[in-house]
Amino acid sequence: MRKIIIFTDSCCDLPISFVEENNIQVMHLRVNIKGKDIPDDLGVSISHKNFYKLIREGEMPTTSQANVSNFEESFRKFVKEGYSIIYIGFSSALSGCVNSARLAKEAIVEEIKDADITIIDSKSASMGLGLIVYYATNMLNEGKNKEEIISWIEENKLKVNHWFTVDDLNHLKRGGRVSSTVAIVGTMLNIKPVLHVDNEGRLIPISKVKGRKKSIRVLQGQLKERIVNPEQQVIFISHGDCLEEAEHLKDLILEEVNVKDVIINNVGPAVGSHSGPGTVALFFIGNDR
Incomplete structure (x- = not known):
């Protein structure tokens, strides 16, 4: 039986310690900020603190995906070492990474007929993708085989709930997620949107809440209403350089729901x-999204 290696990309936003301890292969997207092209390598090349400091100072970063040749080079190395590869990728509705991975797989299979590469579109983002990778990694560590891991992912990926709020609508406006009018009016009225990721893997605004504290409480309410078997679940919270508010959300959740870990x-x-800075996002498993 072949050894299994799990690949993902840097949009998983997993702690680097977990990635390194479990030999997860991370394909790096790239960020151009202040004229420098930097790999998104989970905080190594640029600290999260410095990255958000630059944005707060007015820098407007742009991003680019991992390209086909990046995937081909990385996949080929492990195929030649006899591994089965499972790549769990950032939502195809938000990035072309999954498509790049598929093209790389096609090129390798043409050359190495028995190459075993599975490409999974997680339809997920940030630590929603990270959550799927986390569970897949735990299954691998428990000795589950490739088919069991892939089957679990496909059965459960659309149960991964993504609920988040942002502090500044202008970043979503730049990415075409909200209109200029909504951004201007929302900013003037201190409106904080609550968004989620739908079954197609797209960012969808769900509601508008007045004030930051209320928007964070809405996230807690969504978990309370939608989570299944909470005592068996590790839930994830990600944040855009606003740790105190992420910790506050954790406290709100633990006041009312008994989860395994956060x-x-x-x-x-x-x-x-x-x-942008000030994003707070919450990820857990429900019956559906």
């Missing part, structure tokens, strides 16, 4: 370029 981490540069 893992908090930063929103990395690739996602944070579009959501």
Whole structure:
């Protein structure tokens, strides 16, 4: 039986310690900020603190996906070492990474007929993708085979709830997620949108809430209403350099819901370029999204 290696991309926003401990292969998206092209490598090349400091000072980063040749080179190395590859990718509605991975797979299979590469479109973003990778990694560590891991992901990926709020609508406006009018009026009236990721893997505004504290409480309410078997779940919270508010959301949740564990981490540069500083996001498993 072949050894299995799990691939993902840097939009997973997982803690680097977890990635390194479990030998997860991360394809790096890239961020151009202040004229420098930097890999999004989970906080190594640029700290999350410095990245958000630059945005607060007015820098407007742009992002680019991992390209076909990046995937081809990385996949080929492990195929030649006899691995089965499972790549769990950032939502295809938000990035072309999954498509790049598919093209790389086609090129490799043409050359190495028995190459075993599975490409999964997670339809997820940030630590929603991270949550799927986390569970897949735990299954691998428990000795589950490739088919069991892939089957679990496909059965459960559309149960991964993504609920988040942003502090500044202008970043979403730049990415075409909200209109200029909504951004201007919302900013004037201190309106904070609550958004989620739908079954197609798209960012969808759900409601508008007046004030930051209320918007964070709405996230807690969504979890309370939608989570299944909370005592068996590790839930994830990601944030755009606003740890105190992420911790506050954790406290609100633990006051009312008994979950197995809560893992908090930063929103990395690739996602944070579009959501901006002050983003707070919550991820857990429900019956559906």
